[in-house]
Amino acid sequence: MASIKKILLCIFALFIFADLHAQQLMRSFQEDMSFVQYLQDKGQYQNAIIALNEIPVSTLNPSQQDSLNYLKGWSFYNIKSLDSSSFYLLKVDTPFTLYAKSRFFGAYNFIYLQYYDEAAKILNNLAGMNPINEETKYFEQAGIALLKKNYPVFDTLSSNFSYNFYALSAQEKRFLNYKKQLQGIKKRSPVVAGLMSAIIPGTGKIYAGKTYQGIASMLPIVALALLTNESYHKRGPHSAEFYGFGALLTVFYVGNIWGSVFAVKINREDHEKSINQKILFDLQIPLRTIFN
Amino acid sequence: MICKFLCVPFLIKAQGNVFNYADSIRHAGNFTLATVEYERIAFENASPTIKAEATLKGADCMKMLKRYDEAASLLDAVNMENIPDPKLKYQILFQSLLNSYLAHEENSSFSKLASLCYYYPDSSHNKDVLFMKILCLNEMQQWKEADTIYRNFMTAFNHSAVPSNPYLKIPRLKDPEKAEKLSAYLPFTGAGLFYAGNVPEGLLSIALQASFAAFGAYSILMERYITGVLIGVGGYAAFYHGGTRRAKWLAEKYNEKKTIQFNTMIRNQLLAVINKGTP
Numbered sequence: 001m002a003s004i005k006k007i008l009l010c011i012f013a014l015f016i017f018a019d020l021h022a023q024q025l026m027r028s029f030q031e032d033m034s035f036v037q038y039l040q041d042k043g044q045y046q047n048a049i050i051a052l053n054e055i056p057v058s059t060l061n062p063s064q065q066d067s068l069n070y071l072k073g074w075s076f077y078n079i080k081s082l083d084s085s086s087f088y089l090l091k092v093d094t095p096f097t098l099y100a101k102s103r104f105f106g107a108y109n110f111i112y113l114q115y116y117d118e119a120a121k122i123l124n125n126l127a128g129m130n131p132i133n134e135e136t137k138y139f140e141q142a143g144i145a146l147l148k149k150n151y152p153v154f155d156t157l158s159s160n161f162s163y164n165f166y167a168l169s170a171q172e173k174r175f176l177n178y179k180k181q182l183q184g185i186k187k188r189s190p191v192v193a194g195l196m197s198a199i200i201p202g203t204g205k206i207y208a209g210k211t212y213q214g215i216a217s218m219l220p221i222v223a224l225a226l227l228t229n230e231s232y233h234k235r236g237p238h239s240a241e242f243y244g245f246g247a248l249l250t251v252f253y254v255g256n257i258w259g260s261v262f263a264v265k266i267n268r269e270d271h272e273k274s275i276n277q278k279i280l281f282d283l284q285i286p287l288r289t290i291f292n
Numbered sequence: 293m294i295c296k297f298l299c300v301p302f303l304i305k306a307q308g309n310v311f312n313y314a315d316s317i318r319h320a321g322n323f324t325l326a327t328v329e330y331e332r333i334a335f336e337n338a339s340p341t342i343k344a345e346a347t348l349k350g351a352d353c354m355k356m357l358k359r360y361d362e363a364a365s366l367l368d369a370v371n372m373e374n375i376p377d378p379k380l381k382y383q384i385l386f387q388s389l390l391n392s393y394l395a396h397e398e399n400s401s402f403s404k405l406a407s408l409c410y411y412y413p414d415s416s417h418n419k420d421v422l423f424m425k426i427l428c429l430n431e432m433q434q435w436k437e438a439d440t441i442y443r444n445f446m447t448a449f450n451h452s453a454v455p456s457n458p459y460l461k462i463p464r465l466k467d468p469e470k471a472e473k474l475s476a477y478l479p480f481t482g483a484g485l486f487y488a489g490n491v492p493e494g495l496l497s498i499a500l501q502a503s504f505a506a507f508g509a510y511s512i513l514m515e516r517y518i519t520g521v522l523i524g525v526g527g528y529a530a531f532y533h534g535g536t537r538r539a540k541w542l543a544e545k546y547n548e549k550k551t552i553q554f555n556t557m558i559r560n561q562l563l564a565v566i567n568k569g570t571p
Contacts, residue, residue: 031336038335039328050328223522230518 029055029064036071045075066096073102082109090122100126100133101291107140108287112280116144132165136286139168142175143283146182147276154179167289171282178275178282185271190261197260201253204260209267217256224249310342314349323353340374348384351391360395364388382412389424398431419448423562430555435462442558449565458558463550471543475536480505484539489546497535504528 032055039048052072060068073089076082089106092099103126110119123141126133138160145154154175161172188208197204202218205211228249231242314329330350334343347370354363367388375381385408392401405428409416416422422445429438439459466488475484480501482494508524511517 035332035335039331044331047328047331050325051332054325054328223526226518227522230516234514234516 029060029067033067033071036075040071040075040078043078045078048075049079062093063096066092066099070096070098070102073106077105077109082113085109086113098291100129101287104133104136104140104287104291108284111140111144111147111283114147116148120144132167132290135160135162135165135168136290139172139175139286140283143279146175146178146279149182151179151183167286171286174282175279178279181275182272185268188264188268190264193260193264194257197257201256204257205263208260208263209271210263213259213263217252217259221249221252221256224252310337311346311349314346318349318353323356326350327353327357340371341377341380344370344372344375344380344384348380348387351387355387355391355394360391361397364391364395364397364400367391378412382408382415385411386420386424393424393427393431398428402428402432417444417448419445419566422448423566426562427555427559430558433465433551435459435554438558442562445562446565458554458561463554465547465550466543468540468543468547472536472540475539479532482535484536485542488539488542490542493538493542497531497538500531501528501535504531 032051036048036051039045039051049072052068052075055068057065057068069088069091073085073087073092076085076088086106086109089102089109092102096102103122107119107122110116110122120141123137123144126137129137138157142154142157142161145151145157158172158175158179161168161175163169163172193204193208195204196207200218201221202214202216205214205217208214224245228242228245231239231245235241310333311330314326314333317329318326327350330346330353333346334350337343337346347366351363351366354360354366367384370384372381372384375384385404389401389404389408392404401424405421405424408421422441425441426438426445429435429441436459439457439462442457442459471484471488473484474487475482478484480498482497485491485494485497504524504527506524508520508528511520511524514520
């Protein structure tokens with residue numbers, strides 16, 4: 001009797017041990033998701049991706065696959081791998097709770113990567129949303145139009161701005177301001193800049209908006225001109241010194257004209273780039289406020 | 293009762309097995325995945341000891357991946373109050389200090405060392421603590437203090453028969469400010485550059501400064517004032533100001549080189565003593 005009791009107890013204990021071991025190897029999907037969430041909360045996005053890659057996708061149902069893709073996309077977004085982030089976020093299907101968030105952030109990643117047409121396509125296909133999401137859609141589309149300098153489209157889209165939503169109103173107002181700033185960038189002529197630098201070296205760059213560069217390029221040319229002039233008068237037009245300074249002056253003079261022509265384009269691009277950075281920043285802020 | 297006693301060994305074994313999977317990954321050399329698995333253990337287990345142990349092992353994997361700053365941050369975040377095992381606590385503090393040192397955060401590692409010695413007064417004579425103390429002090433160029441601890445370290449290892457104490461040959465460092473001032477107040481001499489330890493550059497500086505000054509003077513005498521001022525004075529001024537900055541930079545580089553050389557030599561000697569062990 002005692003030996004049967006012992007055997008039964010041993011079987012019972014083995015059962016407990018086997019169960020614990022099995023629990024360790026076969027985690028539930030929910031446990032994995034909680035763990036990934038924990039890693040994301042701790043800012044360990046790289047580790048979250050590794051943990052997500054360990055989950056066998058083939059065993060998951062569509063809803064679980066959506067969760068997996070969303071968490072992967074979100075982790076990639078946070079480590080600034082925007083291409084990968086969009087790849088996973090856009091795999092998320094309609095019934096998933098965070099479908100709208102996935103689409104908006106997927107589209108935003110494309111905007112950031114300058115895939116404007118793809119982003120617009122994603123946003124255009126979003127339908128049947130609540131009023132704030134609907135206005136966010138117009139806001140993002142207006143942002144794309146602004147980045148593409150398509151002002152008529154921007155005007156049409158911005159006419160949908162209600163300015164009633166706290167998460168959007170400040171950025172919506174700023175967008176109108178950015179449009180004014182972009183339109184206000186003076187269209188300076190590279191030919192005029194070149195001509196100005198040909199007449200008075202450095203003034204072309206000042207005209208292009210690069211004042212300090214203009215002054216800095218003027219100084220060596222003036223110095224070389226003075227040296228060439230002195231060499232001419234003291235050593236004569238056939239002296240090596242005159243040829244040397246003259247050649248240097250020519251190089252600097254022509255280089256300055258060339259630089260002034262490009263300064264117009266570069267200055268315009270710099271100005272537009274700084275406004276575009278502000279637009280991209282403002283495109284993201286409402287998304288983080290609304291969907292977090 | 294019998295049931296309880298019978299179950300205990302299995303339960304203990306099951307708890308011991310918590311690390312099996314992660315340990316096997318680590319032993320296979322996949323430190324990145326092992327880091328995640330240790331983090332999972334810390335997340336899934338309520339026991340503060342298991343959590344702390346998992347974090348310690350995870351940090352060790354990060355150390356293997358040379359992610360020292362992350363490892364130090366991970367260990368710094370461990371809640372020490374709930375850990376009953378003082379040895380584990382000590383290990384966490386020590387590894388945090390070691391990772392900070394490896395991440396070149398000398399000040400942070402030194403303050404961690406101070407707190408380790410505060411919480412574990414007996415540990416201040418431990419060989420590993422002495423070793424870290426010497427390294428930290430060396431990095432902060434506090435060689436005199438390091439010398440005292442070096443002697444204690446050698447005594448701890450019963451290694452008093454070291455051929456010569458390296459701290460008797462502490463490198464004499466240059467003063468970068470002095471190098472800069474010498475160049476500024478003694479032009480044409482290359483004094484700053486000589487002081488900074490670079491004789492060829494000092495000679496070149498003398499030659500260039502003298503040439504430009506002479507050229508300037510000659511041009512002015514020849515009534516070529518613009519050439520004299522722009523080329524002579526301008527060239528001289530450029531090399532004069534460049535020389536002062538260069539002298540300061542060279543002195544800083546000289547100090548860096550000498551410090552690294554000296555500290556590496558001491559570190560290698562200490563490691564050799566540790567590897568040899570107590571005779």
